[in-house]
Amino acid sequence: MVLHRYDLETPLGSVGVLQSDTGICRLLLGSEDAEQHLRKWRIRFAPDENCVDGDPDGLLQHALSAYFAGQKATPTVPLDLRGSEFQMRVWQELLRIPYGTVVPYKLVAQGIGSPGASQAVGAANGANPIPILVPCHRVVSTRGLGGFSAPMEWKLGLLRLEGVCLELA
8 A cells, every 4th residue: 555645725725635545534633743653654654654755636625625615525535543442432423523513522521422521532633644635623621622633723714714703711
């Protein structure tokens, strides 16, 4: 299997991408250390896969362009999610959260059948390898924004783009 490594520019900043033959497996939003973070991901999840530079099909570029242009839907491209069984359950639940909607960690925990696992859901959100496409930005704390795996400006920007108005204390 081959991993493709490339960068895309968005209105919120640069996105580092790893894409396998199966689909997008890692997006890194706005990090100055993109190469280091992507290298760590490869060591953990794809140590034997060859890596080449370049976007193999343009699908992600097209999907993100439409999303940032105001298309009112989560970008849909093939995904290659890799994580623990619990993380996979959380991330599959996140895919069900509609565009322009936010839900608390507690509801995600209930949705996966683990109502007492709000903190573990938060940890899985923080480990989400494909933000935007697996919309962890739509999960919030009952007391505010909650965390995010990228700079908080990204979470705020994505929620604003989707028309979500949050009142922050």
